[in-house]
Amino acid sequence: MFNRRSFGKIMGVSAASTSLAAVPTVSRAATPTASGRESAATTSTARRGHTSFGPLKQIHAGELNVGYAEAGPAHGPAVVLLHGWPHDIHSFVDVAPLLAARGYRVIVPYLRGHGTTRFLSDRTFRNAQQSVVALDIIALMDALKIEKAILAGFDWGSRTADIIAALRPERCRALVSVTGYLITNRERNEAPLPPQAEWAWWYQFYFATERGRLGLEANARDLARLVWRFNSPTWDFDEATFDRTAAAFDNPDHAAIVIHNYRWRLGLADGDPRYDRIENRLAAGPVIGVPTVTLDGERDPFTPAGDGSSYRDKFSGPYAHRTLKDIGHNVPQEAPEAFAEAVVEADRLARR
DSSP states (O other): OOOGGGHHHHTSSOOOOOOOOOOOOOOOSSOBOTTSOBOHHHHTTOOOOOOOOSSOEEEEETTEEEEEEEESOTTSOEEEEEOOTTOOGGGGTTHHHHHHTTTOEEEEEOOTTSTTOEESOTTSOOOOOHHHHHHHHHHHHHHTTOOOEEEEESTHHHHHHHHHHHHOGGGEEEEEEETSOOOOOTTGGGSOOOHHHHHHTHHHHHHTSHHHHHHHHHHHHHHHHHHHHHHOTTOOOOHHHHHHHHGGGGSTTHHHHHHHHHHHHTTSSOOOGGGHHHHHHHHTOOOBOSOEEEEEETTOTTOOSSTTGGGGGGBOSSEEEEEETTOOSOHHHHSHHHHHHHHHHHHHHHTO
16 A cells, blocks of 8 residues: 655655557547648547546545546546646546547546545644645555556646656556646746746746735636636637536635645755655656657647657657647547547557
8 A cells, every 4th residue: 555654665666567458559639731730620639528427436546535536447547637726527528438448447636625525633734735746646546446547637647647657667668748748847947937937937936925815715617717717718608617626626625735746846945855866866757658649739838849849858658748739728628539639649569
């Protein structure tokens, strides 16, 4: 069973593990254009009939009682789908059925501070530094007896998946990472970005203030709606879609977790010193060797220029990159077929 006190051992040298069975591929959901980018005409026409996952499950894992959705056969190859902020498991409500139909066992957990995931103890530090969120997912995999999984995510989910792929590659069969390599180096974060890029991070600076903390507590839904519109300018979501996700912000620890995550990244809040060693390893920018597909939303304000070239050297294994035309930040919900295909493509890379 996972034990956070043995963190150094847990996140140490990888060991051999069994591989997953091959699974038939799904048809491509997006067509490359002459420029090498994938057409929004196909990525934006994915099926939109799913509004929920049905009954959720709960399981004790590490410091948490984790709420999660599950789809597909119980003995299928495992895929863990990881959301970001201000989002929740419904970012994958159309992705999960596509993968389940192809025989994958799909697990979609609420991250700490979201939805039905709860801390087991009121005394636990409401910590959201990057290593701890990754530990949550390893603990969840242990609790579910999942030895190895394809990890796929965006935003906080990309960072979490990147960390596990870098430091625990024996637990990660393959990786799908939106916006590529997101492992945080806090010292490097002190350097200013060009003004346009800084503007995209406006809420990070807001959350750095006491006014921002109070604003999140009082106006979580209105803030989230504003961020959705800014980060996904071409996504015409309706209020029912937003409301399904916004319910996840009613978690009693939501504000504490979100504020700590962004303040920690900017060096404005301390993490837990037990994890300093692993954070030092992450700050060194470890290269990821597992088979990887990276995705960029062309209209995502956080997508770096260069069609993935800015982070290409951080992935040393079998690799593919896709830029999705006219898609914003919430790639799995805006382009579910393209995201599902990326998962299958990553699996295919792992089987070569």
